[in-house]
Amino acid sequence: MPTRGDRFISSLADGRNVWLNGAKADNLSDHPAFQGTLGTIKRLFNQLDDPAVRDHIGFAPSGREAYAHSSFLVPYSAQDLSKRSTAFNYWAKETHGMMSRLSDYGRSMITGWYAAKEQLGKLDPHFESKITSYYQDARDRDLFLTTAILDPQIDRSVSLDDNRIAERFLHVVRETSDGIIVRGAKMIATGAPYTHDFIIFSFLQFDKKDRKHAHILIVPANSAGLHIVCRESFADSREQNHILSSRYEEMDAVLFFDDVFIPWERVLLYGDSEAVLKLRANKTANSLAFHQTVVRYVSKLEFVTGVAFAIAEAIGVNGYLHIQEKLGELITQVDTMKALVIASETTAKHDESGVLVPEISFIDTARNIGTKFYPRAIEILQQIGGGGFVQTPSGMEDFYGPISKLMHLYFEGASVSAEKKIHLFKLAWDLIGSPLGARHELYERFYAGDPVRAYANQYVKSDKEAFTDPVWKLLKEAGKYGSKRNYTYT
Ligand SMILES: Cc1cc2nc3c(=O)[nH]c(=O)nc-3n(C[C@H](O)[C@H](O)[C@H](O)COP(=O)(O)OP(=O)(O)OC[C@H]3O[C@@H](n4cnc5c(N)ncnc54)[C@H](O)[C@@H]3O)c2cc1C
Numbered sequence: 001m002p003t004r005g006d007r008f009i010s011s012l013a014d015g016r017n018v019w020l021n022g023a024k025a026d027n028l029s030d031h032p033a034f035q036g037t038l039g040t041i042k043r044l045f046n047q048l049d050d051p052a053v054r055d056h057i058g059f060a061p062s063g064r065e066a067y068a069h070s071s072f073l074v075p076y077s078a079q080d081l082s083k084r085s086t087a088f089n090y091w092a093k094e095t096h097g098m099m100s101r102l103s104d105y106g107r108s109m110i111t112g113w114y115a116a117k118e119q120l121g122k123l124d125p126h127f128e129s130k131i132t133s134y135y136q137d138a139r140d141r142d143l144f145l146t147t148a149i150l151d152p153q154i155d156r157s158v159s160l161d162d163n164r165i166a167e168r169f170l171h172v173v174r175e176t177s178d179g180i181i182v183r184g185a186k187m188i189a190t191g192a193p194y195t196h197d198f199i200i201f202s203f204l205q206f207d208k209k210d211r212k213h214a215h216i217l218i219v220p221a222n223s224a225g226l227h228i229v230c231r232e233s234f235a236d237s238r239e240q241n242h243i244l245s246s247r248y249e250e251m252d253a254v255l256f257f258d259d260v261f262i263p264w265e266r267v268l269l270y271g272d273s274e275a276v277l278k279l280r281a282n283k284t285a286n287s288l289a290f291h292q293t294v295v296r297y298v299s300k301l302e303f304v305t306g307v308a309f310a311i312a313e314a315i316g317v318n319g320y321l322h323i324q325e326k327l328g329e330l331i332t333q334v335d336t337m338k339a340l341v342i343a344s345e346t347t348a349k350h351d352e353s354g355v356l357v358p359e360i361s362f363i364d365t366a367r368n369i370g371t372k373f374y375p376r377a378i379e380i381l382q383q384i385g386g387g388g389f390v391q392t393p394s395g396m397e398d399f400y401g402p403i404s405k406l407m408h409l410y411f412e413g414a415s416v417s418a419e420k421k422i423h424l425f426k427l428a429w430d431l432i433g434s435p436l437g438a439r440h441e442l443y444e445r446f447y448a449g450d451p452v453r454a455y456a457n458q459y460v461k462s463d464k465e466a467f468t469d470p471v472w473k474l475l476k477e478a479g480k481y482g483s484k485r486n487y488t489y490t
Pocket residue numbers: 101146147148149150153156187188189190191252439442443446447448449450451452453
C-alpha cells in the first residue's frame with residue numbers, strides 16, 4: 001500500500017508546467033534537481049502515520065482517524081498552541097531549519113483565515129463557506145501550500161498608474177459565471193514545483209480604482225496556462241560533499257499566469273481593495289503563520305552554532321578569547337530568538353472568535369532581528385574557519401592511492417581525523433559558500449519582506465506615547481523641582 005509520502009509524490013504528476021533550464025521538467029521525483037528534496041518531504045509526510053512520532057507533528061481532526069499536520073490545528077488553548085509549536089519545531093529540527101516552506105507556513109495562513117472566518121465573513125458574504133470548504137479539503141488531503149505575494153521586480157519606482165506595470169502585475173482580464181481569468185506574474189514562490197496550491201495576493205497599497213488587481217486567490221499548480229519558472233537548481237546529489245544541497249534545495253520560482261481560469265470557489269476576495277487589505281492584515285492568520293517562521297529560525301541558528309562549535313574544536317581555536325566571544329554571540333542569537341518565541345506564546349491572547357493568537361509584536365521583532373542575525377552568524381563561521389574552507393579537497397575517498405597517507409597526515413585536525421575534518425568543512429562550506437548557502441543568506445534577509453520597511457513599520461505601528469510620556473514627565477518634574485528657570489510644559 002502506498003504511504004502518505006508516496007501519495008504526495010504521485011500527486012505531483014498532474015500536468016503542471018514546471019520549467020527548468022529552458023525545458024519542461026515532467027517527472028519531478030526522478031529529476032536530479034528535485035529528487036533529494038522530494039525524498040526529504042516524503043520522509044516527513046510519512047511521519048504523520050508513524051505511531052512513534054505522529055503525536056509530535058499532527059492531530060486527529062474530529063471524526064477522522066488519519067492524522068493531519070498540526071499547522072491545521074486551530075489553537076483555542078495554550079496546549080493547542082504548544083502543539084502547533086512542537087510540530088513546527090519537529091520538522092524544523094529534522095531539516096536543520098534549512099527548509100522554510102514545508103507548507104506549514106501556508107497551511108497556517110489558511111487555518112488562521114478559517115479560524116477568523118466569522119469576523120472575516122463581514123468582508124464578503126461567500127468568504128466563510130469558501131474558506132471552510134478549502135480548509136477542510138487542504139487538511140484532509142494533505143495539500144502542500146506555498147505563497148506567492150510579490151509582484152514582479154520590473155520598475156519599483158512606478159505604480160499601477162503606469163500601464164507597463166498594471167499589465168504585468170497579476171490582474172483580472174475577464175469574469176465569467178464560473179470564475180475569473182487572470183494574467184500577469186508573481187515572484188517568488190519557494191517550493192513552487194512541488195506545491196499543490198498557491199496562495200496568491202499582493203503587497204500593494206491599493207486604491208479603490210485598482211479593483212482588477214485586488215484579489216486573494218488559491219490557485220492549483222496544474223491550472224492551464226500557469227507556468228512555474230524555476231531558477232537554476234542548487235541541488236547537488238553528491239551527498240558526502242553537499243549534504244545540505246543534496247536534500248534541502250527548496251527551489252524558488254516565478255509564476256507566469258497566461259490567462260489562467262480560477263473558479264469562484266477559489267477566489268476568496270476580488271474587486272474590493274479595502275476588503276483585500278483587511279484580509280491581508282488579519283492578525284489571527286498572520287500571527288499563526290509568522291509564528292511558524294520564527295520557530296523554524298531557532299533550529300537554523302542552533303544548527304549554525306553547532307557547526308561553528310565543531311569547527312572551532314576541530315582546528316583547536318576554541319580556546320582563544322575572541323573565538324569564544326564569537327561563539328558566545330551565536331548562543332545569544334539562539335537564546336534571543338527562543339525567548340521571543342516563548343514571549344509570543346506566553347503572552348498570546350484570544351481573538352474575538354476565541355482563537356489563542358501568539359503575540360505578533362514579539363514575532364515581528366524576531367523576524368526583523370533575524371534579518372541581521374543570520375548574515376552575522378555566517379560571518380562568524382567564516383571568521384572561525386578561515387582558509388580551512390577552501391583548502392578542503394573533494395573528499396578523502398577520491399585520493400585513495402599514492403598520496404593517501406599524506407592526505408591523512410596533512411588534513412588531520414586538532415581533535416578529529418582528516419576524514420572527519422574534511423566532512424565537517426564540506427558541510428560548513430555548503431552552508432556558507434555553496435549556491436545553496438548564498439541563497440539561504442539572501443532568504444533570511446528578505447523572506448519576511450523588505451527588512452527596511454519592516455523595521456520602519458515597527459516604529460510606525462508602535463504606541464509612541466508609551467515611550468515619550470515618561471520623557472516629557474521627567475522634563476516636567478525637573479523643570480518644577482530641579483531648575484531655577486520656570487519651564488511651562490503643556
Ligand atoms: C530566497 C527567497 C525566497 C522567497 N520566497 C518567497 C515565497 O515563497 N513567497 C513569497 O511571497 N515571497 C518570497 N520571497 C520574496 C520576498 O518576500 C521579497 O524578496 C521581499 O518582500 C522583498 O521584495 P523584493 O525582493 O521585490 O525587493 P524590492 O521590493 O524590489 O526591493 C529591492 C530594494 O529596493 C528597496 N525598495 C524597493 N521599493 C522601495 C520603496 N517603495 N521604498 C523604499 N525602499 C524600496 C528595498 O528596500 C530593497 O533594498 C522570497 C525572497 C527570497 C530572496
